[in-house]
Amino acid sequence: MPTPLVVSDVAKSFTMHLRDGIKLPVIAGVSFSIKAGECTVLGGPSGAGKSSILKMLYGNYAVDEGQIIVMHDDGLIDLATASPRTVLAIRRQTIGYVSQFLRTVPRVSALDVVAEPLVERGEDREIARGKARALLAQLNLPEKLWALPPATFSGGEQQRVNIARGFITEHPILLLDEPTASLDARNRDVVIELIAAKKAADVALLGIFHDHDVRKAVADRVIDVTAFAPGKIAA
């Protein structure tokens, strides 16, 4: 089974220059890999650094130490030191991400928000919209909302737009940051189905799921993030 992503000895801290340069270590010695066709789950209490790990893997947070090796474009690239341009290419081709909250853009319809990642990968706009419609229907988003910008949608509706946007592409690696947090039971089941389909398509998934039932249904492996807690420092 290929391992498209290997994390070794990654550390992250925040230096708060506005607070006299105090250093807040978040996580250290993070090492793991994820496998194609599996869903790996990051476990641990809030504040343990789960989201920070996902954000580093997406290039959204800088990495202090260590390597994040990604299989991209038939080669291996260290995402921790990659140039912004390379990170953008990796996001376009290799790593997809479903964030916790949808960042809305004024005046862009829900349908186009979902279709956009496919269009960016060079797909024809109408074909991309067709796939977007199918996904939004599967996620039970009322059709009358599709043409509206999602800014005024409820939390659960925005979440579903966000999920559709993340699942529409065929990225070989998919990061999921609490995709089911504000969903009802019916839509949680849809997300479980979508994840199962990704696994069947040999996608490597890495996610955070606080919902016990969802986690039990999708997880092949759980990584306990508390093992990566940085050494305690004097307060």
Add this chain to the structure above:
Amino acid sequence: MTDEPLLRVSALSKFYGSRVGCDNVSFELWPGEVLAVVGESGSGKTTLLNCLSTRLLPSSGTAGYRMRDGQFRELYRMSEAERRFLMRTDWGFVHQNPADGLRMTVSAGANVGERLMAVGDRHYGRIRATAVDWLSRVEIDEDRIDDEPRAFSGGMRQRLQIARNLVTGPRLVFMDEPTGGLDVSVQARLLDLLRGLVTDLGLAAIVVTHDLAVARLLSQRMMVMKDGRVVESGLTDRVLDDPRAPYTQLLVSSILQV
């Protein structure tokens, strides 16, 4: 996607006497990329933009631009005529104040058509048809084509300025606070329009703004400037979500939440 950048800037500095305009700025810009330059007033971002667009000559440093034939040319070694030709054809410059980029006393259609004539188009019907097409792309009704921009609102003027700049199919567009001074609702419309045009046309753009929300929406990459120097650069969302330089942290923490 090409493997060569469109613009290669190396150690660019501009001094006004002993005062620093911008100091030792280096970066590369690829086709299709939007780079935001942020910082407060006086940080040197407009000086940098003016140097890059050759409206101002730097004190030292180089900037290579890849011409349509694939050859890199050093901007500051070109003749005045060559630079003007680039400005008219391959580049656009969107000013904060539309009056600086428009001819206020000729019609909207002529403002757009003039740039086409500058690249050699002489066919009146075709120029007018293209002007109409571009006015509609920037959401200006066709029946306003013969009106002067003086009769337009601020938001309409700005959209007209954008049409005037993009009509020749430039490969690089400079924007200086393109949404400054507009109402937020007008700003949102303009941002959405710009975002769409930049994506559809595959433009490279350098956008100077002090508004981090504008930068987040429009750009993939960001440079933060303070006192003429670049204090931080990287992916836009990385710089905004995990700011590292003290000054960037101050900027990001000063955003008002709504």
